Amino acid sequence: MNPFQPTPEEQRWMAVGSRVKAAAGGAWLTERVGPWKTVTTRMRCILFVLGAVAAALTTSICSLLHMPAYMLCAGMMLIALAEWLVMARHFFNAGVEEALELAGLVLMVIWTADLTGYLHETAYALLAAAALMLAGARFLNPLFTTLAVLALAFAIESAFSLTLAGAFCFAAGIVALTCGAVPLRRPAHEQMLNFLVIAMPLAGYAWGADGPAGNAAGVHGLPVCMLPVYGATALALGVQRRRHPPIVAFLVCVGCLAYELRNLTGLTLQVRLIAWGSAALALAAAIDRYLRTPRRGITSLKLAEDDESAGLLQLVGAASLTPPVAQGAGSGFKGGGGTGGGGGASGTY
């Protein structure tokens, strides 16, 4: 057993355990997972948020107590606590220890920057990237490694140009797409690549579209060149490898490209939304219909029941699309404060 982090075998069994929900083989699986204690993704998210709030409050307490070098003190305390949770209590991907360690490292980066007096933002970004990469490698956390690459892109932007930072993001995404073909032992390594595959075209677009526009319609060269290439490659690889993240990356590229080319047609916003929305709906309906009979194993049918989170997301999505309340003009009610009679609804079209 490695006290530092789970071995690849232990982590593989943890991944299997989370997928089969340890239904029948609880004890059998526990033996293979070793002493490591993990939680579901939902719990991990909530514990991460709680850990982050705890870290912020610890820092404010240290500050309010006027501790000398309070950021360093708070940072060291948080890192020590996170390491204790891992080494002594065997927490892994439980959220709280990840938040504490990340906050500790960030505080130490800020303290180092304060110590040196003035730190150029490139150096600042490089330090942050190093801290995030360290935390990502320590906890095998894909979010941290992705943030590290983004911090690196920020360093490139501040040292060189926006376009170069955008190109770097696209290049990082392509490297991640390529590495996806390599056989991997750890599930976390695949997740790290998946995060990069999806986030990098979005970041590349954000940086690329921030630069000077190439023409009057406000179209930028780098995104318009890279998004179709990246999207098409991702779609082809996703279908070939039967993996979801590259297909999601394709959808991201389509969205970004549609936004980038929004001014080319000269149509009004509402017409564009209705026309393109209808076109996308028709295309999705056609694909859904075509794939209802599996084609080379690919199908539009659901293979498993939705879990509760997915169901909840759908409901929230549907409720959030509900049109705003239309108040009858001249009806005598005060809008905005909900002071009307009846249900007290308020608002205007």
Place this chain on the structure above:
Amino acid sequence: MLSLESEYRELYTAGVIDDAAAVRTIAAERGTIFSVSEELRVSIYGSVAAITAGIGIYLKANLHRIGSLSLIIVLAVAAAACYLPAIRTWLRHATRSTVRDYLLLLGALIFSADLGYAESQFHWLGSHWSLYLLLLCCAHAVTAYVLDSRLVLSVSLASLAAWFGIEGNVLELLQKGNPLPLYGMRALVCAGAIFAWREVHRRLGAVRQFQETFEHFAVNLGFCGAIALGLGSDTRLTGVAYLVALAVVTIRHGLRNARELFVIYGVAYTALGFLCLEGQVIKGSLSAAVAGLLTIIGAVMVTWHLHRRMKGSEP
């Protein structure tokens, strides 16, 4: 590329998973069967959101240019066209596809916009204009029950919440001068109404998924209401009492039915409520920060304990 096929084979050999589960998981690992239903669902949702937003902007921009009646008729026809595929599927007693599900949702949303627009133009309900929200809630509820659609049910519940004066704009709510306790009371009453509806639904033995939809809406509204009530100086104690009572009920429900989300609601909302309360009540930044830290440590410990308990009680 990662493959967990060898682990699944071992699970099968050890008898932990049955034949069907083994075939399904190994096929998924090898990619011999691959579902793109989630990607399609996201695309369809994006399309529906774009169309709804487009219609909303169009209505706002052309209020005075287009004849009210013709616009209302066009929207009604569009809504009916969206309802049609779902009605046809229902008449054939077949299972509705994801596309038809979302088309039905689009129809319901267009119908909502249409009725709202009609009311704002013709004032059919006069000073009781907000009743159109209740009418919408009933119409969507009937559609949801007849066509068995959770998505339309959630639109119905959103209309009900709007009738009670609860809309999703939290930033607007937190603006100075907005009566938070009043909002809290409305949210609690609305949560109570949804819970009562859920009870009737349960006693009638209707669709199980609808029950979950009611529960999610009622719990979230209830907690928001209790926190808002707790932020008012006169209603603080009532708010705390509601918050604690709701937390106990929600966590017990989550533990009893192995529904982790409800345990999370119970802990997260209570921690948030107490943090807000401590920020208001405790004088002195240091004391408030220490109290906040203790609250968070408590929340982490309770979450961890409840998680272990749920894991231990898994079948």
